[in-house]
Amino acid sequence: MPGARPILVVDDDDALRGALVEQLGVNGEFAPAEASSLAEAEIRLKGxxxxxxxxxxxxxxxxxxxxxxxxxRERGLKAPVIMLTASNEEEDVVRGLEAGANDYLAKPFRLNELLARLRAQLRSFESSVDAEMKIGPYQFRPSARQLLDEKGSKIRLTDKEAAILKYLYREGKAVPRQTLLEVVWGYNQAVSTHTLETHVYRLRQKIEADPQNARILLTDGGGYRLAP
Structure with a gap:
């Protein structure tokens, strides 16, 4: 689903890797994949x-x-990388960070600490110019308020349109209109659901092949969701 964030776990310790994959997938926040070697990681990355x-x-x-x-990094990977290691010597940490890692965690570590660091890196990356999300046939770049279609053509979004798409993507399920209003516009009595509906209408004009029969930005009950 759109809200489950794909995470690749690369570790040759079967027990640790299995535990990480299991815990990352518990509540649907992440969609973990695993590799026990660099060769397997390459296959995953090319998949x-x-x-x-x-x-x-x-x-x-x-x-x-x-x-x-x-x-x-030299090949252009921008996503956060957290290094896992049996050593916490300063020299090893520096080598990892200089190689392009975003963070460094020494084994054994507490799962809650790993999850906190992972979420922190993801939040930081989301606000960077490199962040991208897959929405239908588009690559969505929130910081640039921009969608790129399969031919590389750009679709410009307003601040509110980008915020709507970003929140729906992260939730991965139907979001009530009132919730979207509060998230995107904040608490403002002057803003009504009609305002949201107008923005959704304009978004569909931009991203749907047939705006009258939406296949990407769907109405669901009393709210909206993105199609898987």
Whole structure:
């Protein structure tokens, strides 16, 4: 679903990797995939899924995770990378960060700390110019308030239109009109559901092939949702 965030877990410790994948997938916030080697990670990365973050072990059977991270950055990967390592020596931490990692966590670590750091990195990335989300046939760039279609053509969005899409994407389910109003416009008695409906109408004119028969931005009960 749109709200489940694809995360790639790369670690050769089967027990740890399995536990991380299980915990990340518990409440539907994340959609974790796993790899036990750099070769498997490459296959995952080439499989068509745009992972929003990566948990990457330093010591893997077929190479050093830091070298892999550096190579990914050189190839244009922008998503957050959190390095996992058995060492917390300053030199190792510096090497990981210099390779392009966003954060560094020494084993053993508490799951709650890992989740907190992961969410913090995702929030930071969301506000960066590099953030992208897949919505229907489009790549959505929230910070630029822009959609790119499959041919690379750009669709400009207003602040409110971008905020509506971003919130619906993150929720991954139907959102009541009143909730969207409060999130996007804040508490403002002068703003009514008609204002939201007008923005949704204009959004559909921009993104739907047939705005009268929406297939991307759907009306659902008393609110709206994005199609899976």
């Amino acid at each position: 068509g899924v745009r992972y929003e973050a990566m948990l990457l072990d330093v010591g893997l059977p077929d190479g050093d995770g830091r070298d892999f991270c550096r190579a990914l």
